[in-house]
Amino acid sequence: MRQKKQSMGCFNILKKRRDFRKTYAGGKVVADGHLVIYYKANNLGISRFGFSVSKKVGCAVKRNKVRRILKEICRKNQEKFLNGRDYVIVSRPGIVGKSYQKVSEILLSNLRRLG
RNA sequence: UGAGUAAGCUGGGUGAUCGCGGGUACCAGGCCGAAAGGUGGUGCCUGAGGAAAGUCCGAGCUCCGCAGGGCAGGGUGCUGGGUAACACCCAGUGGGGGCGACCCUAAGGAAAGUGCCACAGAAACAAACCGCCACAUUGGUGGCAAGGGUGGAACGGUGCGGUAAGAGCGCACCAGCGGCCGGGUGACCGGCCGGCUAGGUAAACCCCACCUGGAGCAAGACCGAAUAGGGGAGCGGCAGGGCGGCCCGUCCUGCUCCCGGGUAAGGUCGCACGAGAUGUCAGGGCAACCGGCGUCCCAGAUAGAUGAUCAUCCAAGACAGAACUCGGCUUACAGGUUUACUCACGGC
């Protein structure tokens, strides 16, 4: 499967393919129809984020929009994520077209479930 | 006023706060890394499209030793011009469509050769089923191709003459073919004359003319550590291998001499000043385009930068996101807007 992964400058991001694979393989999962969140302790004392939006979600404009909203939500709500974990947030096709507020509700409710 | 044709332009705006990529100036001279190298803060500047798309053509650039010859293969196909080049663009020619503005057109060659033309039909390039006529008189011999019938297509078409019946057998016009004359750079057009017939298909093979080496920025170049082995020149031409397929040719492996280097994870460059944008000239040209002069620098990421919130205006925002770069084509697309022209109706 082809995936698109982005970085951000202001907070820590996952870049390496092996980091993604480690998180997929050794981590825990919370998911619903819109998102899948993988997470795993990283022993670094800080949180890192990775985003994956496959071509199944839509065309380039739609994928960019989804990724940018997710990135903004994570940046503004960093304190709600536990430190010392790697997070990989995978988008599913149902998320296309949702507003920032809708996506924020979806992401934060999933976050509460992972605890 | 309505209907329409053609060619363009535009593709939400403004303000505030937080956040991101790039450049630059100043400050800091710390942190990460084995090294190469990367990274911070503040201010200022800047930050997706007309299609950025599809990857359908054409180029630049890079490597394949040189980018060489022939064959094969591939492409283009009315004419002239534009261009770096093109399958693109402009102007024209022929054909087709529309009352018209205007639009469409893969449009060389079928007397160089080969193949195919199912079914039907006598016959599909080779003729005679029903027929017509003459002589015989019943089953024959000879002549003919008008009419019927089949088919997408039937051996030029219509009319008059002619004949036993008929036929370009003769004549007129039309279509087609050849020749001559005139015009045009040319495709072609106009006129005259001649003989009297040549089916279609080349987006079937093919012939003719012209073009064409292959891959692609994940090309490729460099840096550093480790591990271990290479590169250049000359000689030689037997064997093996490489250079897009084959042949020629040529290079490497071989020997001698010399020199200091290749490969995977990583990093840097390539990577943005260019067939560049824009304005102008009573510039050249019907035009595409070309030329002169002036002004400007206009994304450059590398897991990949444009988002969020608020206010406000309106017609309430379509299709859609750069990834080496250009020139085209094709496809997607809400709305707004400009110019020229055509037809119909009405008024002056």
Added chain:
RNA sequence: GGCCCCAUGGUCAAGCGGUCUAAGACACCGCCCUUUCACGGCGGUAACCCGGGUUCGAAUCCCGGUGGGGUCA
């Protein structure tokens, strides 16, 4: 980002301008066989990805689009 393939019933697939009204197999439906099921036999439903063009005629040839898949660091 570049390059390269493929598309025919529900599935796997043959075809290479004309008897295509499209072969075959599995699957599905009905009938027969069997006490019943399975096997077997007979019959049936069901397809050329879409839009143009060439041709008398296109699943096939040409052009454009759509949807899948592979490969290159």
